Amino acid sequence: MIENTSEEKLFCVFHPDRETLLRCSRCNRPICTSCARQTPTGYRCKECINAQQKVFETALWTDYLVASVIAVILAFIGSLAASFIRFFVILIAPIFGFLISEAVRWGVRKRRSKWLFLVSASATVVGSLPLFLSPLLSFLSGLFIHANIGSITALLPLIWQGLYTFLVASTVYYRLSGIQMNR
Numbered sequence: 001m002i003e004n005t006s007e008e009k010l011f012c013v014f015h016p017d018r019e020t021l022l023r024c025s026r027c028n029r030p031i032c033t034s035c036a037r038q039t040p041t042g043y044r045c046k047e048c049i050n051a052q053q054k055v056f057e058t059a060l061w062t063d064y065l066v067a068s069v070i071a072v073i074l075a076f077i078g079s080l081a082a083s084f085i086r087f088f089v090i091l092i093a094p095i096f097g098f099l100i101s102e103a104v105r106w107g108v109r110k111r112r113s114k115w116l117f118l119v120s121a122s123a124t125v126v127g128s129l130p131l132f133l134s135p136l137l138s139f140l141s142g143l144f145i146h147a148n149i150g151s152i153t154a155l156l157p158l159i160w161q162g163l164y165t166f167l168v169a170s171t172v173y174y175r176l177s178g179i180q181m182n183r
């Protein structure tokens with residue numbers, strides 16, 4: 001008896017109970033219609049699509065560390081400046097945001113990463129927090145411990161630092177969020 005192998009039935013590798021006619025165009029394994037994803041180069045299985053997305057992810061784990069250190073240090077220096085110039089944080093915060101994002105790009109040698117912009121923006125917030133927390137603490141202690149209404153003036157540095165944190169972090173966020181598509 002000779003078995004006809006060309007008439008062999010195909011079963012999805014992810015669902016062994018489902019018969020199918022499709023194969024993944026990359027690994028050539030049979031896949032059912034619910035597992036197949038249409039791509040410009042034909043049907044692909046989930047695993048091949050995941051594997052291909054990893055190729056675009058070129059950042060190393062050290063890149064996140066480098067980006068965080070750069071962002072924390074520069075954001076802290078910027079917040080020092082912000083505590084002196086007060087109202088002009090509106091001008092200086094975007095400049096520091098620009099400096100941080102360019103330094104991060106340089107630091108990671110333009111490798112691509114999905115999460116780098118989030119890590120960098122978070123590190124920017126962390127770096128600008130110490131000088132935000134100190135006016136916050138003096139404001140709260142003035143208000144509640146000393147019951148001093150005059151401490152309302154302590155609110156102003158809080159506003160400038162808060163504005164700085166918001167502006168610098170959002171600049172970093174938007175400037176780096178395109179990092180995975182632009183290059």
Ligand SMILES: [Zn+2]
Pocket residue numbers: 024025026027028029044045046047048049
């Ligand atoms: Zn495949």
Ligand SMILES: [Zn+2]
Pocket residue numbers: 012013014015018031032033034035
């Ligand atoms: Zn399947």
